[in-house]
Amino acid sequence: MSPITPGNYLPSEYLPIMILMIIAGAFGAGALIVGALFRIRRSYREKLMPYESGNPPIGEPRYRFSVKFYIIAMLFVVFDVEAVFLYPWALVYDKIGLYALIEMMLFITVLVVGYIYAWKKEAFKWD
């Protein structure tokens, strides 16, 4: 038996997840495909029009939207990265102690500065 190296390692505890994902995907697709065999299909032009309270649609449906959504998405990415840094820190906090406390306080302080900046620039204000 050769030693376990990344070349011949199998994460067996993840096998059930893979199977569940396949089953979940197959369940979703399967229910729709089986349903397609049974349901009625009687469509005409008016039915296939986008819903706009019975009026013929006016203008482009996919208009350009406020840049606010982009700022929110960008801030979300930043804070998500921050959260990901916090997870392993929380796990090893016991073992590193004071050292870990100080460095994370520094990290959070820097981000809070950015957060206050975003607040002051009204990135969270919606009107």
Added chain:
Amino acid sequence: MLPKIFFGYFAIAMVVLSLLIITRRNPVHSVLWMLVLFFHIAGLYLLLNAEFLAAVQVILYAGAILVLFLFVIMMLNLKEEISGERFEGAWPLGVSVSAIIFVLMLLTTGDFVHGPVGKYTIEVIKSETHAKALGKLLYTEYLFPFEIASLILLIAIVGAIVLAKRRS
């Protein structure tokens, strides 16, 4: 044998998915394929016993960055994008350069040698879990890069707001 089959599946699927991503006309379809690709990359991380990175791969790339991509794509005028010219005029040059690089890489695979076995073997990581092993290193030995990361994130916040505010 089984690990090799899984690796083969993930590797081949990733190449196919990457090709699908760059050949789609509609950028939203590309993003959907990219979502599938990120799951396969997470699968490769699992085969390397890097379960924390696999989870982070999905949380950050699939759950955050790709959503940002979608927002940006939706801000563009897709009709122009779809009806426009597919490839730049210089594409034969690009293809030949990448073909040469591919051949060079193939030639070097014969000289491939395994690196020495390090301190963090799969058994060691398994016994103290991947996330903890990573945390211990990151918050002691690699403390400085970690604090730098907070500054980079700060720049990202400021940059996004400055850019967006200028436009509106």
Added chain:
Amino acid sequence: MNVFGMTVPAGFELATSIAIIIVKIAVIVAVTMLHVLYATYFERKVIGHMQVRLGPMRVGYHGILQPFADGIKLFFKEDVVPAEADKTVFKIAPIIPVFATLSAVAVIPFFDGFVIANINVGLLYLFAMSSLAAYGVIMAGWASNSKYSFLGGLRSSAQVISYEVPMGLSLVGVMLLSGSLNLTEIVKAQQQYWFGMYLIPQFLGYFVFMVSAFAETNRTPFDLPEAESELVAGYFVEYSGMRFAFYYAAEYIGMIVMSCVAVICFWGGWTLPPVLVDAVPALAAVPGIVWFLAKVYFHVFLYYWVRATVPRYRYDQLMSLGWKVLLPLALANIVVTSVVKFFAGS
């Protein structure tokens, strides 16, 4: 290998273990879907009685077969795909949330040792799956090619991503106290306290988590994407039949999964407070699944209770609640927990 005196090939072992996994998954998925069906029934009943109505009464005794009638109806309904829609994305979009929420069930321990996949990063896996929810919403909104859908999809995806941050941060306190991302170990770590749950030291985290969970699953008071008074049904206005049912089902599976996470991380999962078990030893004989389900049902009931009580938020209020209230609260919770833990000397 030797089974019943017969020599079987080595592949047999793998095949049996996979068969066991599949049976386990089938049972859990079936039970989850049954819960989804009856979650809709109880929602209508609970809210009906809160509003001094009876709720569904016609199909079966006190309307007990109503969910099946609804399911059958939706199954046979016509599936309208708008002419102008991006057909592929429109058809695939509803599968994504069902896939993500069903996959999330994999790491939830229902009682000691009964979990599909006992992985070390269980909590992160749940975050990963819940972060996929944004796709179903945004893809549906974009593909439908309708103004209501597009606006609903945009709003809803901005809402979902805004509340993902406080939700992730609210559980850092739990990670700090338990030192683990494995859900089974988180439950066991809570048993070290006499009160047996993180609800008391992490009340702030619990509050932030629950509010974010309501917003993540698009439930009242944060159901603006489907605010029927202004956006008809938001991102799924163009959906009908089975595909509409998928969005509906995903919402309820998401609700149940979020309730399970709350129970596991803050309410001690399938365990009871040690002090209570010491006082009444007979309680130890009750199987853990009973307590687990009771706690989950309570949380699902909480969703209905809030829906019947609290009016809907306005969109700007919703965004400022997430970014200006919950995010600082979650960060403060992390700072306080880590400082207290340091001085209490773990």
